[in-house]
Amino acid sequence: MQLVLADDFTMVREKYIEVIKHTKNMNTHARWIYGKHPTDEMIRSYMNKKEMYLYMDEQNVAGMAAITMYQGEDYHEIIWSQNLNDDEVASLHILTVAPEYQGKGVSKRMMAEIISLVKKKRKKAIRLDALASNIPAQRLYKNIGFKYRGKQNRFAENTGWTDFLYYELPLSKENI
Numbered sequence: 001m002q003l004v005l006a007d008d009f010t011m012v013r014e015k016y017i018e019v020i021k022h023t024k025n026m027n028t029h030a031r032w033i034y035g036k037h038p039t040d041e042m043i044r045s046y047m048n049k050k051e052m053y054l055y056m057d058e059q060n061v062a063g064m065a066a067i068t069m070y071q072g073e074d075y076h077e078i079i080w081s082q083n084l085n086d087d088e089v090a091s092l093h094i095l096t097v098a099p100e101y102q103g104k105g106v107s108k109r110m111m112a113e114i115i116s117l118v119k120k121k122r123k124k125a126i127r128l129d130a131l132a133s134n135i136p137a138q139r140l141y142k143n144i145g146f147k148y149r150g151k152q153n154r155f156a157e158n159t160g161w162t163d164f165l166y167y168e169l170p171l172s173k174e175n176i
Helices: 006-022 040-048 106-120 135-143
Strands: 052-057 060-068 089-097 125-131 147-156 160-170
Touching: 006 040, 006 052, 006 060, 006 089, 040 052, 040 089, 052 106, 060 106, 089 106, 106 125, 106 135, 125 135, 135 160
Parallel strands: 089 125
Antiparallel strands: 052 060, 060 089, 125 160, 147 160
């Protein structure tokens, strides 16, 4: 995983738009609508905070994700396996795989690199949320060891009121 450079905004924006347009079942699973989720402001914010990463296949962008080295307040209502401070946790957001790489194991390889990156930052857990309708994402997270920790019904611009499922991967001291 490599950090997105400040001058790569247009490329990142276009890649998310491409993913939304060309991902099978986008309207059913992730339900992203560019401008509502993700937004230019969201991507710029992640980039400005050095939280936006690319997963590369040689010179091609195979995937992207935002990784924050803290959790937001919206995660406070969930009963996690460990009672951790916000800055002891990494959170994963807007993970995506470029259409030409989908179905080829890229998301699993990306997650391995994300886990490695978070361990190097000495975080104690990775937490994330996924729409209840996003079965492929849930399957990925469960297959690599994330555990379901709870559900919240929240409002999002792209979905309206919907259920979000929360997952956690504790990172043991032996693995850090």
